[in-house]
Amino acid sequence: AEGTIKVGILHSLSGTMAISETALKDVALMTIDEINAAGGVMGKKLEPVIVDPASNWPLFAEKARGLISQDKVSVVFGCWTSVSRKSVLPVFKELNSLLFYPVQYEGQELEKNVFYTGAAPNQQAIPAVEYLMSEDGGSAKRWVLLGTDYVYPRTTNKILRAFLLSKGVKESDIMETYTPFGHSDYQTIVANVKAFSQGGKTAVVSTINGDSNVPFYKELGNAGLKATDVPVVAFSVGEEELRGVDTKPLVGQMAAWNYFQSLKNPVNDKFVAQYKAYAKAKNLPNYATAVTNDPMEATYVGMHMWKQAVEKAKSTDTDKVIAAMSGQTFAAPDGFTIKMDETNHHLHKPVYIGEVQADGQFKIVWKTKAPVQAAPWSPFVNGGKPE
């Protein structure tokens, strides 16, 4: 309709990624409602256009093209996996449109048409490992880098390995293991981790993806590997993922994120309450147990910043909005007024490390003093330079 601004939402609502991405669609809609209730953007209401790329990568590209060229959306919020982002990138570049990508990723990328509101490796992985090396984190000496076999874990682990080596960890004290997508039998791996941990204080860095986490944690719990023996820090496990796990045996296992639902600050209190109310009002399945998590917060923040940028640019024109985005700040639920970097399209983000509690929430055991600037090009890969 006239007088509205269309916003594309490109998250898988079916297929393997629906488990994670559905909540992002919900939070995006909630944010749109919120913005509209407050008068919209430049006096115009936002109109969401939802499509389902069905966890199918070429379909992501097709849908992105459709959103931009058919539906004429001004901006797209979407994608979760790196490959989906890679798949839509050429489309955004070709049609010069704007994508807000809300998930932590492996870095090594910087595109004009994308704003990365999730963490770069230095905003998540490195601090987590530093913590585990510290006395409080358990002074780990041996490392298990465990991941699902795809790009994010591979790259992250490559960065971590280089980082660990630079800290004097020996090659023989690092074990790197990968599992196929959808792997559900972690018996051997848990046994191996256990055997490996006999050699000294060991920590596990898990980049296991999606569905595989449940069987992994179940096996871990039942095999009696407690967080006090071998702590596991995960980069892909948040509140939403823990909804599907019996967390009692996992108490003390860790996750590193830039946001946790359990953060105590007024912005977050409001955000959490707002989402719960939204879930209830929309009668989302399982609304009674609705939670917020890091990518949801990143979506929320991203959308608000985009709104501010549009208002600053007084236009939804891609180039003008991109220019206006630089240096935008927003009082985020993560407890800080965070800033969009002037040049690198990533947010400055605080890093938190949380331990799983019996109720599926995280207890924050460590945090950075201030937001960290993103380093999309890791100094541990290719000398920190783009290709």
Added chain:
Amino acid sequence: MTTSHTTNPHSSNSQDASAGGEASYGRFKTRGVDTTHGAILYLESISVVFDGFKALNDLSLDIGVGELRCIIGPNGAGKTTMMDVITGKTKPTSGTAFFGQSIDLTKMHESQIADIGIGRKFQRPTVFEQHTVFENLELAMKMNKGVKSTLFSRLSGEQRDKIGETLELLRLTSEYQREAGLLSHGQKQWLEIGMLLMQEPLLLLLDEPVAGMTDAETERTGELLNDLRGKHSLVVVEHDMDFVTQIAQQGKVTVLCEGSVLAEGTMAQVQSDERVIEVYLGR
């Protein structure tokens, strides 16, 4: 026992085909099969064992060139199994099967065996049910059956005529466009005989060709086989004694029982053999 000959007949066969379709199935040629000793098929002490059960037990048999041999015997005597061995469907546990003097059948595939000139009609009529009657005959027709020549093959007028003649013979002309699966049991029997004729094999194996045919048709089939006698070698398995009498004439009839030859002789001799009456004919 050499195997080097196994490819030979193949090539000579394809030359045959490229030389142009023969207009009739009547002409008898031994296409590279060495029949100098007058016999076209030698089975020597063949045994076939299925999970300990001896379906064929040291069976020896030979068929002369141009002979029409009837084989009878109780149900389960091993007649079909014998044909399975000859056509390569079943590998014998022991023993040898030679086609002519030099071709070892036990070392060949079904298709190679068919290619060197052994055709078979199955006990249960087996035709290509989704193909029309015409196409069934076309598929059976003698020609080079390699991939390439099949891909580029076109029916010549002569070949078409031949199919037409066969259809007449089978009384299936009016059905030629129908799918073979829709034929009645007896019609399928006929069709399969027709396919066998189209193959123009040197040796024809017919497993119960008249089962399910009316008496009149049985007689006709008998006449047809009598026609083929001398031009082809034939092995016919049947339980219909009138029919066997009709086609055996004065030729040899072999009685199989429990996997080996029980008796052999003219129809009259065999029919009066006490053992044959006991196990087969009944009183």
Added chain:
Amino acid sequence: MKSIYPSWQRLLLIMLLILPMHAVMALDLVEKTILAGLASDNNNEKIESITALGQLTNPGAAAILEALGNDKVFVTTDGTILISQDGGKAYDPATGNSIDTPAGADTITINNRLRRALQAAQASAELYSPSAAVRLAAVMRLQKEADASRSPIISKALEKEQDPQIKQALKIALASSTIKGGDTAARRQAAFTLGESGDAGFRPILAAMLQKDANGKFNEPENDVRLAAETAINQIDRHQTIVAWVGNIFFGISLGSVLLLAALGLAITFGLMGIINMAHGELLMIGAYSTYVVQSLFKAYLPGMLDWYLVAALPVAFLVTALVGMALERTVIRWLYGRPLETLLATWGISLMLMQAVRSFFGAQNVEVANPSWMSGGVTVLGNLVLTYNRMVIIAFALCVVGIVWLVLNRTRLGLFVRAITQNRRMADCVGVATGKIDMLAFGLGAGIAGLAGVALSQLSNVGPDLGRGYIVDSFMVVVLGGVGQLAGTVVAAMGLGMLNKFIEPFWGAVIAKIAILLFIVLFVQKRPQGLFAPKGRSAE
């Protein structure tokens, strides 16, 4: 999120906490100075304080430690340590008073490091616990803290201990604490003891003894002891090899039984009935979701029986999936017999709908299905191989289900009729088999078995809309590899693949193992083009 269900549990915890405290309150108070460290921001000071509390070995200190572990200890703005109680009250361990919780009191955060210190501190006290299990757990924890300072405590406990198993564990714990500090003989003895334990955890200590320091001197000065250490290392390594083998066998069987369970229903619907049932995975999923629903109902209405929800889930899951299966059979599949490839298309459509239905009802996220307590954890064998209870239960369960299926198919006429129908539907009808009814029952049975498998799978992995997709390919491979329609083949194939996988995985990793298995299947079928248990002869055509 877990606001409703843990309430009963929390209640239990609180009760446990309060009960001993009432007894304690009158007894001992704890000096404020010892507690002061807890109020510090520095974890080192907290740990000092915790260690000191542990050495007090009095029930008052124990109560504080326990409360710390349960996040029940507060520090007020002025640095007073309080234990929270029911109804907003707090107990002051230094004074024994119960007061209102003051505003601004902050929970003392326990992280892993503190938790570890806490456990060690509690361990000393727990060495005297009346419960053997608690004692054993405490000893095991002490074994890991190879610290000479603990030797006296352990020796004392060793004198008192009666239980032979715990005694042995104590000896090892003692050895691990004396190996560094004791005299030559003690060290040598300790090395032997550690070697006998077979526990790889001690290997680094022993190995370190054999290494030379910066000055080129051995860390362990005595040659004798070094020899003993070397023997011990060999002993440990040998033991570990055995452990690895036993482990692999167990893992293999357990993976095999998972594959078997997942495939069994398909062995009926596809193997016997000839339906290429692409919705099989979704039937597994329905079974798993039934488990979830039963669990939720138990939480809501029978919290006391929660541990037994799984038993109730079995018949429920069986019935629900069987009914779904029968409904599918009557509405869709019955029209497709004899057209197997069409069943592929239709059941694929059904599977899409079922998946989406679950998404609409239960959300796209996984739902939580917890192991009941009797299925949590595991038993440790051979020193450090944990055989988890849930896996063992599932192995046993798989055997039971196979047995039942076998009985139904071979001891009732259903099996005979089903096989007859698939081989010649028309003739089966002619001899008087009510084909419609049998089809429905057989499909219902296959679906129900899938439902049972779903219950088992819910105990191992995630319960979500995609659950089925993860198993469908494997299930088909198992059924086909075994030979379609051969129950025994299915069993052997499942176990074989499970074993093979688990024996490859340690060498090549999970990814290559999976690839190797798939290629193995490709090659195996070349050898046996009709599967493992292929019918031979004429009838096979």
Added chain:
Amino acid sequence: MTALSLNLRPRSMDGLFSPKAWLALIMVLALFASLPILNLSFPEGHALHVSSYAISLIGKFTCYAMAALALDLVWGYAGILSLGHGLFFALGGYGMGMYLMRSGKASPDIVPDFMTFLSWKSYPWFWSYTEHFWYALLLILLVPGLLAFIFGFFAFRSRIKGVYFSIITQALTFAAMLLFFRNETGFGGNNGFTDFKRILGFDITSPQTRAVLYWASLLALTSALILGRAITKSKLGRVLTAVRDAESRLRFLGYEPLGFKLFVWTVSAMICGVAGALYVPQVGIINPGEMSTENSIEMVIWVATGGRGTLIGPIIGAGVINGLKTWFTSALPEFWLYALGLIFVLVTLFLPQGIVGLIRRITRQDKA
């Protein structure tokens, strides 16, 4: 008798298509071929304008249609159900992807990111010469063809049939997918290849290049259709159907099914590879997801929906199903699976011969 026998022929053994069918084919072709012209020559907003989005969609569907046609050749005619055609499709795609990956770089020796992450300084041997378009084209034909040939040779020689064959094609494809998922394999892991820039020196995103790619796909599809038609109409086609219905009987007529099966199987794989190769520049990504079980099963579904054993049916099926999918995922993002699933069920129940069967039924009724 001669008069009679001259009329005898297998069902419509004459020409490839009836004159009417030729006409229809040419008309449909002309219609589709003219779309890019409409796209280029009319501005957006004009009544005759065809959006680039539509062009890219149809281009993509054309490739799918080709894959479906390839599958129909083996499944519909020779009764070989492959649950692994996604593999050949993907291999063709990867072949093209390798070329595009290198042609877009300033120099073809610059290695892509994922190799940098692996600390590879130069391309591994299996990437050699892929910067040359014609060599890549060769790979696109040869790799799927050779793989199919070798795999088929052993499988058919072992007389693996029916579900057993289907399952091993599935196993092979699954294994290949896992292999390609691994970063070390050297094909970009899960991310595969994206961000293509140039093809034969032309900007891959320009409307003209798109139009050419679109036409190329259309041409390839048409050629594949005619080739398929020629094969199935020949005597070899009838042998194939005989293989499907009674393979062992065929042997006793002197045909060795191995060669026949291997022939269509390989041809089919190659067509599928070409489809994949044309698909990649149009969608801009190739990753191992193309080898997932679901994708291969979906191809089977296109064939079944359109009408198995008709060649034209799979083309229609691929178009219809993908069209619906595109439409549903935008129009009913949260419910489309119900709709699609229901369509599959209804098609099987009410259109046993697929869409083509329905059309035939209707036209036959008209005549009757």
Added chain:
Amino acid sequence: MLTVKNIDQYYGSSHTLKGVSMDVKRGECMALLGRNGVGKTTLLKCLMGVENIRSGSISFEDQEISQFKPHMRAALGMAYVPQGREIFARLTVEENILMGMATKSGRQAKQIKEEIYDLFPILKSMLHRRGGDLSGGQQQQLAIARALVAEPKLIIFDEPTEGIQPSIIKDIGRVIRLLRDRGDIAILLCEQYFDFAHELADRFVVLSRGEVVASGDREAMDGDDVKRHLSV
């Protein structure tokens, strides 16, 4: 016992049975004759319910059964020996025979009566062989045995002697005569082997192109009229 009135049957658009009427009485053997492809098998299939009829009526023991499914007809006491044997190839011989007792209750259907083996001794020695592995004639015997164990009221034979050795044909003839003489069972025998049919039949019908062209008592069977319809 079985009455067929005016039934019409079509395969697609081809009219295979045209107004066929006949009846079979208890205690008699009725022979169905005709050339190949005239519709004999089709008629029997219609009686058994394997093919649907378009019009006409079929009644069994005064009950209209033309809408019944085959298994319901079997339950009423009809048994069928089809042309082409149609045994269950991958069931064992024993299971095949047990299938014949599908209409009986589970308990009754446990034990196979020895009488059957007296008739077909070969089956006893092959109880555990798969049906499909048997020779053609053995399969035919099995198919007959399967029908007999059902203890039916009406038994329909479609060319039961096909592929069977002469001595056993005689045995089968004896059995049919025995059944007929017992008087409580009706037999419908479709047979090409004229002498065999002639010996057993009380009455006969001849089909030609889907129509009944002749019928009568045994005496009339030798008639030229019949011969004409059977010859080529």
